[in-house]
Amino acid sequence: MSVSSHSNNTQERLLGKCRVLDLTEGGYNFAGKILGDLGADVIRIEPPHGSITRRMPPFHEGAPLLECSFFWHAYNLQKRGITLDLDSKDGRELFKRLVKTADIVLESFPGGYMGSIELDYKALEHVNPDIIFTHMSTFGDHGPHSHYKGSDLINWAMGGMLFATGDPDRPPVRVSFPVSEAVTAAQGAAGTLHAWWHKINTGEGQKVSVSAQETMIWVLIMGVGYPIIDGSVPHREGTYRGFGMVRWRQVIPCKDGHISIYIIAGPSGGGSMRALVQYMDEDGMASKELKDRVWEEWGPADLVRMGEVQALKEIRDIEDRVAQFFALKTKQELFDRALHNRILLSPCATIKDLTENPQLESRGLWASIEHPAFSKPLKCPGWFVKVGEFPPTIRRAPLLGEHNEEIYLRELQLSTVELTSLKGVCAI
Amino acid sequence: MAEKRVFDGIKVLDFTWAAIGPLVARYLAMHGATVVKVESQVHIDGVRMLPPYIGGKVSINAGFLASEANINKYALGINLAKPKGPWTMKEIVKRWQPDIITENFTPKTMSKWGLDYNSVKEIKSDIIFFSSCQMGQDGIWSDYPGLGHLAAAMAGYFEMTGWPDRGPSVPFGAFSDFVCPPLAISAVIAALEYRRRTGKGRHIDLSQLEGAVSFFSPLIMDFFATGRQTTRQGNRDEAFIPHGVYPCQGEERWIAISVTNDVEWKALCEEISSHWCCDERFSTFLLRRVNEDSLNQLLSAWTQEFIAEELMSRLQKAGVPAAVVQNSADLYEDPHLAERTFFRIMEHPEGGTCPVMRVPFQMSKTPDSRERLFTAIGRDNEYVMRELAGFSDEEISELVIDGVVEVS
Numbered sequence: 122m123s124v125s126s127h128s129n130n131t132q133e134r135l136l137g138k139c140r141v142l143d144l145t146e147g148g149y150n151f152a153g154k155i156l157g158d159l160g161a162d163v164i165r166i167e168p169p170h171g172s173i174t175r176r177m178p179p180f181h182e183g184a185p186l187l188e189c190s191f192f193w194h195a196y197n198l199q200k201r202g203i204t205l206d207l208d209s210k211d212g213r214e215l216f217k218r219l220v221k222t223a224d225i226v227l228e229s230f231p232g233g234y235m236g237s238i239e240l241d242y243k244a245l246e247h248v249n250p251d252i253i254f255t256h257m258s259t260f261g262d263h264g265p266h267s268h269y270k271g272s273d274l275i276n277w278a279m280g281g282m283l284f285a286t287g288d289p290d291r292p293p294v295r296v297s298f299p300v301s302e303a304v305t306a307a308q309g310a311a312g313t314l315h316a317w318w319h320k321i322n323t324g325e326g327q328k329v330s331v332s333a334q335e336t337m338i339w340v341l342i343m344g345v346g347y348p349i350i351d352g353s354v355p356h357r358e359g360t361y362r363g364f365g366m367v368r369w370r371q372v373i374p375c376k377d378g379h380i381s382i383y384i385i386a387g388p389s390g391g392g393s394m395r396a397l398v399q400y401m402d403e404d405g406m407a408s409k410e411l412k413d414r415v416w417e418e419w420g421p422a423d424l425v426r427m428g429e430v431q432a433l434k435e436i437r438d439i440e441d442r443v444a445q446f447f448a449l450k451t452k453q454e455l456f457d458r459a460l461h462n463r464i465l466l467s468p469c470a471t472i473k474d475l476t477e478n479p480q481l482e483s484r485g486l487w488a489s490i491e492h493p494a495f496s497k498p499l500k501c502p503g504w505f506v507k508v509g510e511f512p513p514t515i516r517r518a519p520l521l522g523e524h525n526e527e528i529y530l531r532e533l534q535l536s537t538v539e540l541t542s543l544k545g546v547c548a549i
Numbered sequence: 550m551a552e553k554r555v556f557d558g559i560k561v562l563d564f565t566w567a568a569i570g571p572l573v574a575r576y577l578a579m580h581g582a583t584v585v586k587v588e589s590q591v592h593i594d595g596v597r598m599l600p601p602y603i604g605g606k607v608s609i610n611a612g613f614l615a616s617e618a619n620i621n622k623y624a625l626g627i628n629l630a631k632p633k634g635p636w637t638m639k640e641i642v643k644r645w646q647p648d649i650i651t652e653n654f655t656p657k658t659m660s661k662w663g664l665d666y667n668s669v670k671e672i673k674s675d676i677i678f679f680s681s682c683q684m685g686q687d688g689i690w691s692d693y694p695g696l697g698h699l700a701a702a703m704a705g706y707f708e709m710t711g712w713p714d715r716g717p718s719v720p721f722g723a724f725s726d727f728v729c730p731p732l733a734i735s736a737v738i739a740a741l742e743y744r745r746r747t748g749k750g751r752h753i754d755l756s757q758l759e760g761a762v763s764f765f766s767p768l769i770m771d772f773f774a775t776g777r778q779t780t781r782q783g784n785r786d787e788a789f790i791p792h793g794v795y796p797c798q799g800e801e802r803w804i805a806i807s808v809t810n811d812v813e814w815k816a817l818c819e820e821i822s823s824h825w826c827c828d829e830r831f832s833t834f835l836l837r838r839v840n841e842d843s844l845n846q847l848l849s850a851w852t853q854e855f856i857a858e859e860l861m862s863r864l865q866k867a868g869v870p871a872a873v874v875q876n877s878a879d880l881y882e883d884p885h886l887a888e889r890t891f892f893r894i895m896e897h898p899e900g901g902t903c904p905v906m907r908v909p910f911q912m913s914k915t916p917d918s919r920e921r922l923f924t925a926i927g928r929d930n931e932y933v934m935r936e937l938a939g940f941s942d943e944e945i946s947e948l949v950i951d952g953v954v955e956v957s
Contacts, residue, residue, distance in 0.1 A: 135739035137746050151764070155732065159739040178787040179771040179779060191774070195766035242913075261911065266885035270813075270870035274784065274792060278805035278872035281880055283794065285721035286710065292794040292803060293874050296710050296720055297782045300728075303764045305909070307731035312910030314738040315580060319555045319915050321742060328913040335891055335909035338880060342568075342906075343599070343722040346613035348878040349894060349904045350601040355877055356801070360719050362698075371698060371719050372707060379717050381702035389595040422598045422607050460693055467699040469707040469717045472768050472778045478703075480690040486759060487773075500773035505763040506736045507685065507754040 134160025135508060139317065141225040142166055142216075143200060144207075146174050148273070148302025149229035149257045150196035155310040156225070157199025158504060158513050164219070164528060165200040168207070169547050171521050181495070187521050188494035194518045195501050196303070198490070202519025203528050204549050207238055211548035216240060217248045218533055224320070225313055229257045232267040242328040251326035253316045257309040261332035271333060273299035280337020285344050288359040304340065305333040367424045369436045372469060375447040379469040380455055384439060387420015394419070396462035397443070406446045411439060476500075490517045525549060554581020555915045559741070560937075562587065562638075562647040563622060564664075566594040568697060568726035569681055569757055570653030571618035573733040577649070578621040579908060579917040585647075585933050586622045587638070588926045590955050591630060603922075604901025610924045613903055619923035620905055625934075626927025626955030633953045635662040642672050645938040648744075649737065653681040655694050666752040675750040677740045681733060685756030695757055697723025704761035705768075711781045718781070729760035790837040791817075794874055795849045797857035803874035804857050806848070806864070816867045821851050893919050927955045 139161040143153035150165075157163040165172075177192035188194075205219075206212035217240075220226065226245065228235055235241040235256070242254040256262045259271025259279065269275075277283035277295045287294035295301075309331040316329050338345060344355035360372035369384050386394040394416040401407040424432040447455065452468035459466045468474065475481070488503030504513060529535045529549070543549045559582040563574040571586070578584040588594060593609055596618065602611040628634050642650075650669060652659055659665040659680075666678040680686055683695025701707065701724035702717075711718030733755045740751040762769070768779045786792040786807070791814075794803050808814050811834070818826035825831075825847050830840040837844055852860060857873040864871035873879065880886060881904070889911070892904040905919045934940045934954065948954040 133743070133747070135736070135743040135751070137742060155735055159735065176788075179767060179775075179777070181771075181774055190767075191771040192767040195770045255910075260885060261889065264885040264888045266865075269865045269872075270868065271872075272789070272807035272809060272870050274786070274794075274805045274807040275870050275872040278794075278803075278874045279883075281875050281877055282721055283805060284801075284803070284874045284876045287718060288712070288715070291712065292784070292796070294711060294718065294784055294794070296706060297785070298709055298765065298768060298779065300764050304728045304731070307728070307735070307764075308909045310735045311576065311731040311738075312908070312912065314735050315555045315576070315910075316912055316915070318738050318741060319553075319912075321745065323553075325914060327915065329910050330913075331910040332889070334886070335889075335907070338886075338891070338906065339909055340724065340727040341721060341877070342617065342727055343614060344877050345880070345906070346601050346603075346617070346903055348881060349902060350603055350613060351605060353601075355721070357721070360716070362719065372702075372717060374716065379707070381699055381707060381719075383696055383699065387595060387598060388593060420595070420598055421600065425600060426607060460690060463694060465694065465696055465699060467703040469702045470705045471708045471780065472705055472765070472772045474708075475705050475762060475765070476769060476772055480684050480688045481759065481762070483690075484685050484688040484756070484759070486762075495774070497774070499770050501766045501770040502759065502763050505732045505760055507756070507759075508736060508740065508751055 136160035139225065140164070140223040141227060142219055142223045143227045145227050145229040145257065145306070146172060147177065147229065148196070148299050149227070149306045149309065150174055151303040151306035152227050152255070152257065152309040152313070154196050154199050155307060155505065156313065157516070163200040164524070165197055165202045165519055166205050167202060167521060169204045169549060184494045188492070194492070194499060197518035199516050200519055201524040201528065202522065203525050204522040206548050207240065209546065209548045211543055211546060213238060213240060215543065215548065217245070220245050220248045220252060222533070223249070223252065225253045225255065225317065227255050227257070227309065227313070231270065232258060232260065232262050246326070249326070251320055251324055253313060253320060253326050253329065255309055255313045255329040255331060257305055257331040257333070259333045261330040261335070263330065273301050276301035276305070276333040276337050279334040281341045281344065282337045285341060285355050285357050287357045289357060293357055301333055301337055305331060305336040308336045367421070367429060367432045367436070370440050373440070373444050373447050375450055375452055375455060377451045380447055380452065380466050381469055382443065382466040384436065384443065385421055385424070386416035387423065388417055390420070390465055391417035393463060393465040397464045400458055400462065400464065401442065401446045404446065404449070406442060408442065411442065488515050490515055492517050522549070552918070553915050554918065555912070556580045556582035559583070559649065560645060560647040561585070561649045561651065562642065564650065564652040564654070564659070567596050567653065568614060568618060568723060569729055570651060572727070572730040573679065573681070573737065574622065574651045575618055575620060576730070576734045576908060579919070580915065581918070583937070584622040585625050585937065586619055586923070587625050587627050589626060589628045590926050591628050603897040603903040604899060606900070608899065610899055611897060611901065616897070616903060616922045616924070617905060621918065621920050622923055623929040623933050624923060624925065624927055625930055628953055628955055629662050631951060631953045633948065633951055635664060637948060637953050638662070638664055639672060641938045642669060644940070646673060647676070648741070649677045649679065651679040655682050656686050656691050670750065675744050675748055677737065677744060677750050677753070679733065679737050679753045679755070681729070681755040681757060683757050685759060686754040697726030697757070700725040700757040700761055704758055705765055706761065709779070709781055712783045713781060725757050725761035728764065729755060729757055732760045732763065785841070790834060790841055791844055791848055793845055795852040797852055797855050797860060799856070801876070802857045804852055804860050805872045805874055807870040809870060813869050817864070817869045820864060820867050820869070823851065895919065895922055897922055898924055930954055930956070
């Protein structure tokens with residue numbers, strides 16, 4: 122039973138017949154959700170007692186135990202759900218029957234686990250020669266660390282992002298939500314679809330191994346080149362950011378919060394800085410020096426050329442003046458003006474700000490999702506990318522074993538007796 | 550060269566600039582597609598100006614990020630501001646018949662040149678047209694220009710990063726530029742499959758803001774349902790204790806430890822093998838929560854006796870999730886990345902070397918390729934205009950004289 126907030130939906134699915142068996146946990150759940158948004162038939166397979174992702178915060182205190190995790194609900198939209206015990210022989214045989222009907226398997230178990238229960242790519246290739254088998258974990262499925270344990274924080278640490286983030290006088294710090302797994306899941310969806318396109322054209326399946334460490338190195342990319350190119354290493358600088366020794370503030374407080382701003386100008390930011398100076402000038406807060414500066418010639422390369430001492434002096438001067446000005450303005454005032462005059466700045470949004478963002482509202486991003494465990498519809502982003510006129514139909518996250526009969530009886534054509542027995546031995 | 554590539558035969562006209570756009574077409578270029586990147590010397594891509602500069606010389610051809618993001622692409626220099634500029638691009642579309650067009654200008658820019666989705670559809674009806682901008686192609690703020698770190702701030706990442714007793718901090722780099730490309734390429738490939746089935750093209754509209762926001766879906770759902778706001782909490786985790794970054798021997802050497810259950814806690818205690826581990830204060834998860842600060846202090850005192858790399862091996866061997874907080878230089882010494890050939894050090898034609906990364910997924914039968922660094926604007930004008938698009942020598946000379954085809 123699918124429930125959609127967008128009843129006028131006429132969008133054809135981008136992906137044609139494409140069945141995905143999703144065994145992932147945690148943030149890696151997002152991969153199947155992405156494939157589901159694009160039109161794949163995603164079957165979320167949980168152990169008979171329920172996925173551990175159902176135990177991941179944040180929780181709704183009023184909801185039943187297995188339905189209280191927003192983490193679960195958000196990352197398992199667009200999926201049907203069945204139960205299956207991979208640790209039992211019956212469960213594994215049943216899984217192989219499912220693999221025969223599938224195009225893609227997604228899993229995020231620790232390296233080697235699928236091999237230990239004889240369900241790795243090598244084994245499944247015999248069951249279905251053109252299966253695509255995607256593994257996602259901190260280190261991927263090969264290399265000397267592939268048996269190491271991972272987590273969001275480990276992903277940040279090994280990928281170099283952690284070292285470069287946070288205040289210099291405190292330990293390195295991550296984003297306070299396990300976003301690295303979800304980003305790795307996005308890379309996993311991308312890699313899976315690369316393999317899918319190859320399969321469409323050649324009939325050939327393969328294994329796809331996705332590394333969260335490497336995903337985080339990609340996020341670090343602006344800091345990755347330095348050691349090889351000039352021997353330097355980017356350190357964490359709090360709200361400052363820089364090139365070599367030339368650094369500037371990225372976050373400046375305003376009257377009711379914080380503003381992120383791009384103070385560096387150059388060819389692409391010159392107009393923005395000129396507009397900001399003009400705005401400051403209206404309150405008598407722009408110096409003659411700022412008003413006379415040719416901002417197009419004040420880009421990163423120009424500052425590097427200028428030399429550290431002079432560049433820092435000029436940057437500090439403008440930062441101080443901008444900070445004095447921002448202290449008098451609210452997030453809303455500054456951003457309204459930014460919109461009007463194309464000044465490159467942004468309020469630092471809280472989660473609440475996000476939900477009230479007028480642009481997201483006007484795009485119709487928020488989808489309402491009915492769920493039997495909640496009296497009011499759940500609301501969350503209705504897409505990650507917009508394709509065509511209408512947003513995708515949204516199916517709520519499955520209840521535990523909700524589609525067992527639909528999939529095992531009707532699609533896999535197990536007999537009722539078989540289904541009952543498998544339930545009895547806890548294989549389902 | 551004999552290796553099979555996923556996108557062999559796919560043709561891409563890449564109008565993107567900055568980071569997010571080029572990185573989308575990069576997936577295609579690394580997997581066999583012919584990607585022609587269109588640029589102009591009149592309006593130089595700011596990313597070309599970002600340090601570090603390969604070879605050490607400040608040059609628009611040596612910016613690391615531009616080289617990295619545009620690997621394997623062909624460089625075409627076209628001045629779209631010239632009267633015959635847009636015409637030339639349309640002719641290239643007609644003659645070369647690209648499968649995919651990618652662009653990440655603010656909305657209206659492509660239509661100004663008559664190169665927006667609806668116009669291109671007239672010439673190539675099944676074109677897959679990928680647009681990315683800060684806010685999306687429609688909505689009340691759609692014209693507002695973008696930058697990766699501003700989108701990250703607007704998507705909530707700054708407020709979610711740092712310490713509860715301090716203001717918002719900044720995850721390194723232009724965060725949203727680097728988390729959105731996998732979302733984008735997934736939609737592009739799905740559109741290829743849609744076109745194969747139906748013969749129809751698609752316009753894909755990625756808002757960098759929405760892409761970044763999508764990863765926070767659980768927090769947004771939580772806020773809408775309960776009114777509760779998650780915000781920055783250092784390295785504290787709701788479900789795991791101890792969970793944090795602890796000092797090791799040496800300057801700026803740290804280890805991240807992330808204990809996710811009781812078994813791992815017990816294993817950690819055995820490694821520490823000190824009386825405080827058995828303390829009643831730390832005997833259950835709930836008590837560890839209450840006494841988390843003391844636990845972190847005691848743990849820090851223990852970790853700082855060790856060399857980070859050795860402690861990681863030791864703890865991982867004992868089954869405790871632990872990792873060296875690697876800096877950029879450490880990545881090149883990492884034996885795991887070396888075995889996976891994640892970095893390839895390539896020579897830049899104008900001098901110097903730079904690392905080029907694999908995509909973060911490895912396909913067993915159709916690996917990615919790293920062949921040509923991206924250098925001068927218009928480097929491949931001849932090849933693209935003559936060999937790919939089939940322009941005659943006379944036509945090309947005329948366009949050069951008109952200043953449409955830019956000679957580098």
